[in-house]
Amino acid sequence: MKRIIIAAAVAALATTGAAAAQSGQQGSHNPVVKNSAAHHVAAPAKGHSSFTESQAKGRLTKAGYTDISDLKGTKNGAWQGMAMKDGKKVTVTLDYKGNVTAR
Secondary structure: OHHHHHHHHHHHHHHHHHHHHHOOOOOOOOOOOOOOOOEEOOOOOOOOOOOOHHHHHHHHHHOOOEEEEEEEEOOOOOEEEEEEEOOEEEEEEEOOOOEEEEO
8 A cells, every 4th residue: 555655646746747848838927036146127026025125226237227226125025216327317226036137
């Protein structure tokens, strides 16, 4: 009986991995921040940010922004403020995934 249960568990795990591989999903199944690299995206993802204001400012600095000011949390859970990049003043947003949007 013990062997049957173990065999069933192994078979279930093996088929779960195969199904995930066949789904064509790229990247992580968990979209929350995996590394410290800032990515620029077209629109911020909605979701509650676990970044503190200081961490958000640090991520924006790593992304090449300077003179970051007026950083505030948005109703969508992101951090938004003003910053300078390439001599232009822009509105920057950092979403909960660590992605940066500038406009």
